[in-house]
Amino acid sequence: MLYLTNDLGLLPFFLPLGIIGFYRYLWYLIKILAWFTYRPLRPKDFPTYVPEHDVTIIVPTIDAGDEFKIAARSWLACGPKEVIIITETKMRGPLQELANEVDPSRIRVLTVPRANKRLQMVAGINATTTEILVFADDDAIWKPTMLDYILACFEDLKMGGVGTCQTVHAVNPKGHQTVWEVLAGFRLAIRNIEVAASTHIDGGVCCLSGRTAAYRTLILKDPAFQYGFTNDLWLGKYPLNSGDDKYLTRWMVSHGWNTYIQVAPEAELFSTFKDNWRFIKQVLRWTRNTWRSDFRSLFTERYIWYRHPYVAFTMVDKIFNPITLLSGPILVCVFAITQNEHAGPTNPPLPAWNIVISYICWLLLTRGLKLLPHLVKRPQDVIHLPAWLIFNYYFAIMKIYALFTLHEVGWGTRAGVGTTLAADIAKEKNEESEMTISEDHLKIAMSEDDSLYPRNYDSAALIHDNRSRNMTDLSVRRNDEGYNNNQFWHHHNESTSSMSDDDQIESINMRNVRSSRR
Secondary structure, eight states: OGGGGGSGGGHHHHHHHHHHHHHHHHHHHHHHHHHHHOOOOOOOSSOSOOHHHHEEEEEEOSOOOHHHHHHHHHHHHTOOSEEEEEEEGGGHHHHHHHHHHHOTTTEEEEEESSOOHHHHHHHHHHHOOSSEEEEEOTTOBOOTTHHHHHHHHTTSTTEEEEEEEEEEOOSSTTOOOOHHHHHHHHHHHHHHHHHHHHHHHHSOOSOOOTTEEEEEHHHHTOHHHHHHHHTOEETTTEEOOSOHHHHHHHHHHHTTOEEEEEOSGGGEEEEOOOSSTHHHHHHHHHHHHHHHHHHIIIIIIOTHHHHOHHHHHHHHHHHHHHHHHHHHHHHHHHHHHHGGGGOOSSSOOOOHHHHHHHHHHHHHHHHHHHTHHHHHHOGGGGGGHHHHHHHHHHHHHHHHHHHTTTTOOOOSSSTTSSSHHHHHHHHHHHHHHHHSOOHHHHHHHBOTTSOBOOTTOOHHHHHHHHHHHHHHHHHHHHHHHTOOHHHHTTTOOOOGGGSOHHHHHHHHHHHHHHHHHO
């Protein structure tokens, strides 16, 4: 159809379509190049943190399905110190039975009066005694190397939060995925590329996904964080229960902490998704959360603009994405209908079906190229490309609908969870804590020398002091327990010769410290 551009009458059609296409593919090319050059952080031979002493896994849930046992065994295979399950009171019995089946010595079950994810998370935070905590969904299945790769990021004293890459775990025991699960897999494949690109370009990320994300415990034990987290209101009157991961990510950005996403096979988690039309409800909830969080990041808090400008631009791009996406088929339809008006001896009209089919083929080809990393792993999913194409345009319309229904804060896929009533529990609880600081919060805010952390305390210096004490404790623990470092790191056989000069110096220094303490 390019020869039609010889007619100036067609310029109003081709010019906007060409500009939109050029912008979209240039933007995608930048992301692909950043993803291609991204490298995950590898665990060190002598890490500061080890899972069995420094990691607590927190799982807020109200379910007791079979997938929980599979997920719990995968968490314990990573060797954490403890797993804390937080549920509502009536679910304590079923979840305690599941915990007893898996490992009662390392799994604790705590309760809150009613189902409210944010209250459950805060209860888990306050029960944590390790320096690192990891939030995980009850169906998030890990590889045995997950915690090793997460902890590698916390060697940076300013690292506050760490996320991972994700893929779909089929609900069907035989591994068959429905079209809904394949669509979820397509979304995750694109997300993995996007988060790797943003991490590589400016170290930022739109969201540390709540399916699995790790944080420094001292950050989340801040009373100011806990009050804001459980009193999160949209427009000052709509209490939020979902969107917890968005809030956590924004807190990291606004308080000067670094974030990182580990995109590597060793740090990949498997998660289940709705295998029926209820997947659409999940997507609608996520879309509303994204709108709310992005508006806050861009226009209310505004830290994102100077800390992570690339991420800020991706948020702006997502705002206009429904318009640019829908403009393509609209312009093509307009051209197919009005082409006779511009017909001439050099550009005879084309059949409408020819134009439409050519456009659809082009869309399928370009969408397939964007999903190439996923299709290499699962080539059988190529038959779902037409469904993916339809879903993309449906999603664009859904985003517009979600924009005008941001006041709806219900969970969507769980009856009674995330409703205004459930969220009001958090509001009532925190109105009490607003009047007086509880004894627990005083204990949290106290340092080891019994002085309160000032609002602008040097967090890096504090972590450095804690890490120095941890290294002493870790050396003693390993000596007393007959810790076999080579055995523990059998899956990390990188030689010291492949390390950078700084890493080699740090490794040698840490070895000398251990030798002197022994």
